[in-house]
Amino acid sequence: MLTVKNLNVWYGPTEVVRDVTFEVPAGRIIGLMGGNGAGKSTILKALSGLVVPRGGIIEFDGKSLVGRHPRDVVEAGMVQVPQGRFVWPGMSVRDNLELGAVTRTDKAEIRRTIDEVMTLFPTLSRKSGDRAGQLSGGEQQMVAVGRAMMSKPRLMMMDEPSAGLSPKVVEEMVAAIAALNRGGLSILLVEQNVGVAAALAEEAHILANGELSFTTTGRQLATDPQVIRSYLGR
Amino acid sequence: MLPFLLTSGLTTGALYAMVAIGLVLVYRSTGHINFSHGELFMLGGFFAYSLIMFAGLPYVVALFLAVILSFLLGVISDRLVYRPLIKAPGLTMVLATVGFSYLLKGIGRYFWGGKGEYLSIPAIVDPAPIFINDIPILPQQLIVLGAAVAFMVAFALFFSRTKAGKIMQATSENPTASYLVGIRVENVYTWTWGVGAAVAGAAAVLMTPLTLITPDIGATLLIKAFAATILGGLGSMTGAVVGGFAVGLIEQLASGYIDTSLQEIAAFLVIMVVLVFRPAGLFGVYGQRRA
Numbered sequence: 001m002l003t004v005k006n007l008n009v010w011y012g013p014t015e016v017v018r019d020v021t022f023e024v025p026a027g028r029i030i031g032l033m034g035g036n037g038a039g040k041s042t043i044l045k046a047l048s049g050l051v052v053p054r055g056g057i058i059e060f061d062g063k064s065l066v067g068r069h070p071r072d073v074v075e076a077g078m079v080q081v082p083q084g085r086f087v088w089p090g091m092s093v094r095d096n097l098e099l100g101a102v103t104r105t106d107k108a109e110i111r112r113t114i115d116e117v118m119t120l121f122p123t124l125s126r127k128s129g130d131r132a133g134q135l136s137g138g139e140q141q142m143v144a145v146g147r148a149m150m151s152k153p154r155l156m157m158m159d160e161p162s163a164g165l166s167p168k169v170v171e172e173m174v175a176a177i178a179a180l181n182r183g184g185l186s187i188l189l190v191e192q193n194v195g196v197a198a199a200l201a202e203e204a205h206i207l208a209n210g211e212l213s214f215t216t217t218g219r220q221l222a223t224d225p226q227v228i229r230s231y232l233g234r
Numbered sequence: 235m236l237p238f239l240l241t242s243g244l245t246t247g248a249l250y251a252m253v254a255i256g257l258v259l260v261y262r263s264t265g266h267i268n269f270s271h272g273e274l275f276m277l278g279g280f281f282a283y284s285l286i287m288f289a290g291l292p293y294v295v296a297l298f299l300a301v302i303l304s305f306l307l308g309v310i311s312d313r314l315v316y317r318p319l320i321k322a323p324g325l326t327m328v329l330a331t332v333g334f335s336y337l338l339k340g341i342g343r344y345f346w347g348g349k350g351e352y353l354s355i356p357a358i359v360d361p362a363p364i365f366i367n368d369i370p371i372l373p374q375q376l377i378v379l380g381a382a383v384a385f386m387v388a389f390a391l392f393f394s395r396t397k398a399g400k401i402m403q404a405t406s407e408n409p410t411a412s413y414l415v416g417i418r419v420e421n422v423y424t425w426t427w428g429v430g431a432a433v434a435g436a437a438a439v440l441m442t443p444l445t446l447i448t449p450d451i452g453a454t455l456l457i458k459a460f461a462a463t464i465l466g467g468l469g470s471m472t473g474a475v476v477g478g479f480a481v482g483l484i485e486q487l488a489s490g491y492i493d494t495s496l497q498e499i500a501a502f503l504v505i506m507v508v509l510v511f512r513p514a515g516l517f518g519v520y521g522q523r524r525a
Binding site: 048049050069070071073074075079080082086087088089090091095098099100102103147148150151 | 400401403404407411412413414415
């Protein structure tokens, strides 16, 4: 489904991602892990079209997405849930969700997708008229995931969906992500929380200093303390 | 004297409100204050002047054409000046709008200035005043007042009810999130600069029969409209209109009851007082929200 080969990203004179290669097969959850500054979020920005890579290949179902506008990426079927949620705080929950479907025109289908979001996150149905900025961190994360669902993606890139959330809300979020995956959605999961990554990802790529260090399984990730100490800074 | 001051204050306030609406529109979408907005007003007025006085077109036709020309000027300014700076720091954009204002002023002076003349165009309606409770009011004043309120209602509905308005608001609140859902943020900015300029053009065409126009009118007007947006709350459409009327009334009342010199500095005093005592303004919700 998603193929990334020899991806290179520079910010000005600084190389922040070097020759990163990995794949996200259809229907799988793949983890991308590493400490702060490892290059995880930059890779997602390159995949989303927010930064233009200096080199490498990004192919989604055989179609190159290198240097394409973020809208082209969304229309191709990939969407990102950014770190920090980035909801539109002054707008209602419903407006946030509806604008997530800005690339779609089928109104009946859009309403159906909103129902799906409300079913996955019942809290949002009770707060659909509230301003997103007034919601708790967990509820804002639900809005961010729901907004990404609105584009009907086939692959969702999630940047630290558990960051800053209470353990109970993290559990709910893990359950929601698992449910989305069971529904056929492929997920590229950037996460620093080893527990979350181990619970969700079948395979995890560990980054250090912008390079891919090694690949492991989710199960190994949770049980190998050396991996955690060496590459995740814990 | 009070009724005259109030009438005059409301009319000039309506002008400030209309110019402030354009400022707010651009700010809400792009997060930038357009310091060339006064010059867009000035050119809109001169477009109408030329269309009426030289091309001989009727006022209403000239109004529409001037608004369209102003819109195109806004779009061109985005493509030539602002889009190349789309990822530049905010201060760069401030300097760009200031620099562009001088370019527009130069264009105004080249084509319509140089003789020290103040130009005007005939009123859309009979210029003879009508009397309401013995207070003389020019019909054109009522048109300007009505237009300011109509613009406010139209834009409030636009932002709250239409998809395009919500897209502009979303782009203002968080451009990155907007990119990520597939909004073409650059195109939103282009439309915003265009519509902002069109509003300035419309305000100019409505006001020019009442106030004379010169190539140097932009900076003065910008300060007044800026005071209106600061008072009303940066980013609030309602605030722009209320602030516009308030600044107009404050100017006239201070000039009439205290000293005429206060008319020129009233706007600056309003800016200073609001920034010290109520930085968010009367209706401000956008000031510190841009991510």
